[in-house]
Amino acid sequence: MNDATEAAAEAAGTEEAEATPIKARKNGLYPALSDELAEVMKSGWADTERRDLAPAEQSAYAAKRRAALSARFPGDRLVIPAGSLKTRANDTEYPFRASSEYVHLTGDQTQDAVLVLEPRGDGGHDATAYLLPRSDRGNGEFWLDGQGELWVGRRHSLAEAEALLGLATRDVRKAADELALAADERPAPTRIVRSYDAGLEAVLAEHTTRHGDEELRVFLSELRLVKDEWEVGQLQAACDATTKGFTDVVRELAQAVASSERWIEGTFYRRARVEGNDIGYGSICAAGPHATTLHWVRNDGEVRPGELLLLDAGVETHTLYTADVTRTLPIDGSFNALQRRIYDAVYDAQEAGIAAVRPGARYRDFHEAAQQVLTERLVEWGLVEGPVERVLELGLQRRWTLHGTGHMLGLDVHDCAQARTEAYVDCELEAGMVLTVEPGLYFQADDLTVPEEYRGIGVRIEDDILVTADGSRNLSAALPRSASEVEAWMAGLTG
Numbered sequence: 001m002n003d004a005t006e007a008a009a010e011a012a013g014t015e016e017a018e019a020t021p022i023k024a025r026k027n028g029l030y031p032a033l034s035d036e037l038a039e040v041m042k043s044g045w046a047d048t049e050r051r052d053l054a055p056a057e058q059s060a061y062a063a064k065r066r067a068a069l070s071a072r073f074p075g076d077r078l079v080i081p082a083g084s085l086k087t088r089a090n091d092t093e094y095p096f097r098a099s100s101e102y103v104h105l106t107g108d109q110t111q112d113a114v115l116v117l118e119p120r121g122d123g124g125h126d127a128t129a130y131l132l133p134r135s136d137r138g139n140g141e142f143w144l145d146g147q148g149e150l151w152v153g154r155r156h157s158l159a160e161a162e163a164l165l166g167l168a169t170r171d172v173r174k175a176a177d178e179l180a181l182a183a184d185e186r187p188a189p190t191r192i193v194r195s196y197d198a199g200l201e202a203v204l205a206e207h208t209t210r211h212g213d214e215e216l217r218v219f220l221s222e223l224r225l226v227k228d229e230w231e232v233g234q235l236q237a238a239c240d241a242t243t244k245g246f247t248d249v250v251r252e253l254a255q256a257v258a259s260s261e262r263w264i265e266g267t268f269y270r271r272a273r274v275e276g277n278d279i280g281y282g283s284i285c286a287a288g289p290h291a292t293t294l295h296w297v298r299n300d301g302e303v304r305p306g307e308l309l310l311l312d313a314g315v316e317t318h319t320l321y322t323a324d325v326t327r328t329l330p331i332d333g334s335f336n337a338l339q340r341r342i343y344d345a346v347y348d349a350q351e352a353g354i355a356a357v358r359p360g361a362r363y364r365d366f367h368e369a370a371q372q373v374l375t376e377r378l379v380e381w382g383l384v385e386g387p388v389e390r391v392l393e394l395g396l397q398r399r400w401t402l403h404g405t406g407h408m409l410g411l412d413v414h415d416c417a418q419a420r421t422e423a424y425v426d427c428e429l430e431a432g433m434v435l436t437v438e439p440g441l442y443f444q445a446d447d448l449t450v451p452e453e454y455r456g457i458g459v460r461i462e463d464d465i466l467v468t469a470d471g472s473r474n475l476s477a478a479l480p481r482s483a484s485e486v487e488a489w490m491a492g493l494t495g
């Protein structure tokens with residue numbers, strides 16, 4: 001597929017068309033167009049503006065988050081870009097996914113957009129979302145430009161977006177000039193979330209500092225540590241869709257055996273695209289010894305009866321909240337004795353971890369509780385010499401437990417990653433936090449320190465846990481977890 005030629009665009013060109021900096025026009029195969037066609041394309045289109053739009057559900061929540069941001073940085077100009085398309089090859093791009101910071105503060109997902117909080121004299125801010133407006137039909141942009149609506153689909157008009165977001169909107173093509181002018185006329189310390197919009201960073205370079213920008217990024221990461229009720233609902237929806245995806249995979253395991261791990265990846269992906277926006281991260285579809293490779297996303301291996309499938313996958317909702325769930329499934333429907341022994345150890349560790357999640361507990365507690373159980377089993381099985389306390393002190397169990405037992409979850413699979421240690425890893429849990437509890441045991445295929453029958457077995461069980469006022473709630477509890485429940489569930493689906 002190609003866009004119309006640059007020559008054609010120039011032929012249609014008014015001054016506005018030539019000045020349109022939306023995106024370099026692409027080369028194409030069409031001959032120059034006639035003046036008559038250019039003229040005919042300008043008119044004869046119905047008015048489709050919608051004037052009946054009410055604010056979207058999340059707009060009130062986004063407004064509260066902006067208020068918190070405003071209160072933290074009184075007097076500062078704050079710039080939060082959504083990011084832009086990334087080239088995949090030549091004139092094709094990766095699917096766009098707006099920055100989590102921008103989405104959290106606006107509820108919007110428009111590419112190239114930018115949120116600006118302009119400081120007011122009273123210490124508050126005026127918030128504006130700069131967005132790409134609807135394509136202008138008068139200058140041919142809508143059908144001659146690669147980002148014209150005829151190519152990429154209808155956008156909201158600025159007025160429609162304003163109604164939906166509950167936020168003032170302006171044309172994003174004016175953002176750089178308006179910010180430069182504001183910096184000149186109303187000097188103020190300025191902060192931008194870096195790495196999403198190099199153009200705006202350059203425009204604001206004289207007014208920003210690396211340290212100031214970092215403080216903004218850290219604050220926005222920490223602002224996401226406690227989820228509001230709407231976000232919890234989104235994460236529940238992500239988990240529910242993920243349950244359907246895992247169910248699809250179990251139903252199609254016979255096809256995966258006849259094909260490869262890719263069948264599993266594709267099966268889950270179909271559900272993610274139908275129920276939500278996408279997968280929230282690369283699905284790990286690891287059969288047999290691949291389960292011992294923590295981020296196995298190549299997914300090109302064989303799926304063999306008698307072995308285990310470690311499936312770590314999550315649906316990202318249309319609002320961009322993701323689940324992060326792992327189940328380790330016997331490919332032929334039943335665990336053998338050793339698989340079950342290892343599975344039960346991980347299950348018991350996860351139970352201990354989940355039991356340690358409650359308000360007021362330390363974030364580290366669930367990790368330590370899970371590591372304790374796993375280490376006890378490793379010592380009991382004779383894989384490492386005890387006592388357990390010595391193994392834990394030296395961290396020797398980590399040869400087989402490998403990773404931390406969980407992380408915050410939300411818009412990002414590893415959410416709140418820029419939060420300070422004292423706000424995250426060293427924090428006390430609070431109601432509204434959502435985190436994964438995901439212990440595992442992994443015996444590499446070439447690990448000569450364990451008996452041969454252990455080698456190539458990897459087990460992880462991962463659930464998404466909401467901290468509630470008096471304990472916790474497992475958002476992914478709809479998926480069976482214990483070995484017997486898993487076997488019964490699989491038999492019901494495949495039997």
Ligand code: GLY
Nearest residue numbers: 281312324325413
């Ligand atoms: N689900 C992948 C991870 O947590 O790293």
Ligand code: MN
Nearest residue numbers: 324436438462
């Ligand atoms: Mn995880």
